[in-house]
Amino acid sequence: MVLLCTFSLPLLLTCLAGTFASEREQGRTSEETTPYGPSNVEISGVNTVTVEVPYSFQCSANCFPACTFTWTRGGLTTQGPELNLQLKEQVPPQVLICMAINPTTGKSVTVSKTVNVTSGPSNIKITGPDTLSSGVTSNFSCSADCSPSCSYTWTISSEAQSTSPTKYGQTISVTPDSWEIAEELICEAQDTVSLLYISTYVTPYVAHGPGSILITGASSVTVGDTYNFVCLVDCTPSCNFTWTFNGQIFNGDEIQLPIFHKGDTPMVGSKLVVTVDEYRHNEALTCEAKNVASGVTAVSTKILSVTDPLSVQPVSQDKPLAHQPFSLQCVGSQNPASILWLKNDLPVAVSTRVSLSPNNITMSFSPLLQSDGGLYQCIVSQGGAPIKGVGYQLNVNCEYAEINYIYTAIFAHHTPVFQERP
Structure with a gap:
């Protein structure tokens, strides 16, 4: 340091204290190069970590x-x-230790931070019934893996509601109204420490029906042809179908459940493919729909008018007289692969007296006997299932049978004997 003095009249002495610039620079350099610290050592980061989630912690110091x-x-x-x-x-709470070291002086300071460890939420699920019934209360429970614990929030929505109410707790109760089709239940599980959350949902349908059941398809069918019938029904969530036709039971093919839109009727259906192979004047086709949730059933019956293109008819208009020639014909078959003749549901045995034409279309009796009476039918195969034609009831008429009178002298009585010519 130097002292500067100046003189002025009236001989006043003024002294100013100061330093040279070079000395100031030297002092500053000396301060900046002097090692110091570490001080104010601290760890920054979260206080709670969750399993499987990455975290970063920073250690800082004045040094x-x-x-x-x-x-x-x-x-x-x-x-x-x-x-x-x-x-x-x-794992248990983790202790993070950071040691800050001055590389020049070797001085060190150590600080620590304890972080809590949570897990989850994970494996969330909702348990409860798959379907609901209007006016009936059902309970649903939500669970998730959380450590130490989870809190639960529910949101309930349906097409019939303009707002979605919120409920709290692990278990809730739901009572659907009659006009509701389905309820959407959303559960959110939140870890009480980490505040992380996950959610899941279920959409249980409200059971309705079956109602408005209807069979669509032809009302008039022909033996030998194949027809498609569909059974439609208003049914939620779905129905199982059982068909009955011609004494047989069928399950039919399911028709995919349609996507529900607001205001749409939730129709489901079943398809049945039927080949009519036997003649009856009228045949009942029945569809039974059973709600898979409530077990309620509904039945629809469609009466089919059956026509048969095949029939057995006499070749001529003559009455079937015993001991006279007579012929029957299988009418309606076109290019048949084979024709089988039945009498009273049993195959007809051909003989020299009972013969068939080369194509089996005509069966002839030479002659006709009273024992030939019965129900005659022809079964035709044309590449598909065999078709049984409409039968013809043959009643042999003996009214004009030729009678031979053979007079036989019987010594004791002279009695005439009437004998039918074979």
Whole structure:
């Protein structure tokens, strides 16, 4: 330091204290190069970590020259100001230790931070009935894996409601109204410490029906042809179908459930493919729909008018007289692969007296006997299922049978004997 003095009249002495610039620069350099710290050492980061979630922690210090940092967690040691942490499983609270070291002086300061460990939420699920009934209360429960615990929030929505009410708790009760088709139940599980959350939902249908059941398809059918029939019914969530036709029971093919739109009628259906192979004047086709949830059933019956293109008819208009020629014909068959003749549901045995034409269309009796009476039918195969034609009831008439009178002298009585010519 130097002292500067100046003189002026009336001989006043003024002294100014000062320093040379070079001395100031030297002092400043001396301060900046003097090592100091570490001080104000601290760890920054979250206080709670969740399993499987990555986290980062920072260690900082007031230090010159810059400090080096060493982290210790359990038996693990890493270097650097940042520690990355991702736990793979649930463990006790973790103690993170950071040591800041001045590389020049070797002075160190150690600080620690304890972080809590949570897991989840995960594996969330809702348990409860798959279907609901209007006016009936059903309970649903939500669960999730959380450590230490989860809180639960429910949102309930349906097409019939303009707002979605919120409920709290692990279990809720739902009572649907009669006009509702389905309820959407959303459960949100939130970890009470980490505040992480997950959600899931279920959409149980409200059971309705079956109602408005209807069979669509032809009302008049022909033997030998194949027809499609569909049974439609208003049914929620769905119906199982059972068909009955011609004494047989069928399940039919399911028709995919339609997507529900607001205001749409939830119709489901079943398709049945029928080949009419036997003649009856009228045949009942029945569809029974059973609600898979409520078990309620509904039945619809469609009466089919059956026509048969095949029939057995006499070749001529003559009456079938005993001991006279007579012929029957299988009418309506076109290019048949084979024709089988039946009498009273049993195959007809051909003989020299009973013969068939080369194509089996005509059966002839030479002659006709009273024992030939019965129900005659022809079964035709034309590449598909055999078709049985309409039968013809043959009643042999003996009214004009030729009678031979043979007079036989019987010595004791002279009695005439009437004998029918064979």
